Amino acid sequence: MLCLIGSLSALAGGVYQEPAEFIDQVFDKNPPKAEVLWLDKTLKEKIADILDHSYNGLRVRYWQQEKRSAWILEEIGKEKPITAGIVINDGKIEQLKILAFRESRGWEVKHDFFTSQFKQAGLKDDQQLDKKIDNISGATMSVRAVSKLARIALLLDQQIQ
Numbered sequence: 001m002l003c004l005i006g007s008l009s010a011l012a013g014g015v016y017q018e019p020a021e022f023i024d025q026v027f028d029k030n031p032p033k034a035e036v037l038w039l040d041k042t043l044k045e046k047i048a049d050i051l052d053h054s055y056n057g058l059r060v061r062y063w064q065q066e067k068r069s070a071w072i073l074e075e076i077g078k079e080k081p082i083t084a085g086i087v088i089n090d091g092k093i094e095q096l097k098i099l100a101f102r103e104s105r106g107w108e109v110k111h112d113f114f115t116s117q118f119k120q121a122g123l124k125d126d127q128q129l130d131k132k133i134d135n136i137s138g139a140t141m142s143v144r145a146v147s148k149l150a151r152i153a154l155l156l157d158q159q160i161q
Contacts (some may be wrong), residue, residue, distance in 0.1 A: 002051065003160075004108045007062060011045055013101045013102050013107055014101065014102075014105060015099065015100040016097075016099055016100065016101070017085070017097065017099050017101060018099070018103070019083070019105075020136075022070075022072070022085040022097060023063055023070055023072075023085075026070045026071070026087050028065075031045060031063050031070075032063050032064060033063075033066050033161075034061045034063055034114075035061070035062055035063070036059045036060070036061055037059060037060045037061075037062060037064075037160060038043035038058065038059050039059060039060065041104070043155075043156075043159060045070075046100065046130070046155060047152055047155065049127065050148050050151050050155065051075065051148055060073075060156060062160065064112060064160060066093070067082045067089060067090045067161065068087065068088070068089045068090075069087070069088050069111060069160060070085065070086070070087045070088075071085070071088070071152075071153045072084075072085055072099070072104060073086065073149045073152055074149075075145040075146075075148050075149050076145060077101075077102075077104070077106055077141050077142040077145045078103055078105070078141045079103065080102035081102060082098065082100070082102070082103070082127050082142060082145050082146060082149070083098070083099045083100040083101075084096060084097065084099060084120075084146060084149045084150075085097045086149060086150060086153035087097050088153055088157040091123075091158070092120045092121065092122050092123075093119060093120065093121045093150060093153070093154065094119070094132070095119070096108040096118040096119075096146070096149075096150055097115060098115065098146070099140075103142065105138060105139065105142075106136070106139035106140075106141060106142030107139075107142070108138075108142075109136065109139055109143060114134075114154060117137050118150050119133070120155065121133075121150060121154075123151060123155060123158065127151060129147065129149070129151060133147050138149065
C-alpha cells in the first residue's frame with residue numbers, strides 16, 4: 001500500500017510541458033519574438049498586492065501578436081513554484097495551462113476541469129477576476145497560486161495593450 005501511495009505522489013508533480021513548447025503550440029509553431037515588460041514601481045506594487053508578498057523581478061518576458069499575448073509565470077504553492085502558461089486574448093484569458101508542478105499535494109490544478117474555469121475571465125478594477133473559480137479540496141494553496149498568476153497575467157496584458 002505504501003508503495004502505491006508513493007508512486008502516486010511521484011506521478012503528481014513534474015514538468016508537463018516545457019515553456020518553449022507551450023509558446024510554439026500557442027502560436028502554431030510560429031511564435032513572435034519574445035518581448036520584455038519592464039516593471040516600474042507602481043506595477044510592482046500592484047503585483048505585490050495580488051501576490052500578498054513582494055515581487056523582486058525587474059522585468060517579465062512575454063510573446064504578443066496583435067491583441068493576443070502569452071505569459072510564462074511562476075508562484076509558490078505551499079513551498080515550491082508552480083509554472084503556468086497563460087494566454088490573454090483581447091483582455092480575457094483564452095488558455096491557462098500548468099506547465100510544471102513541484103509540490104507533493106495540490107497537483108489537481110493541472111487538470112482541464114480546473115484550468116477551464118479561467119477561460120474568458122477578465123480583471124475587474126480591484127484586480128480580482130470577474131469569474132468565480134471553484135476551489136479543490138486539499139489543493140487550496142495551489143488554487144490560490146494559480147488564481148494569482150491568472151490575475152497577474154491579465155494585469156500585465158493591460159500594460160502592453
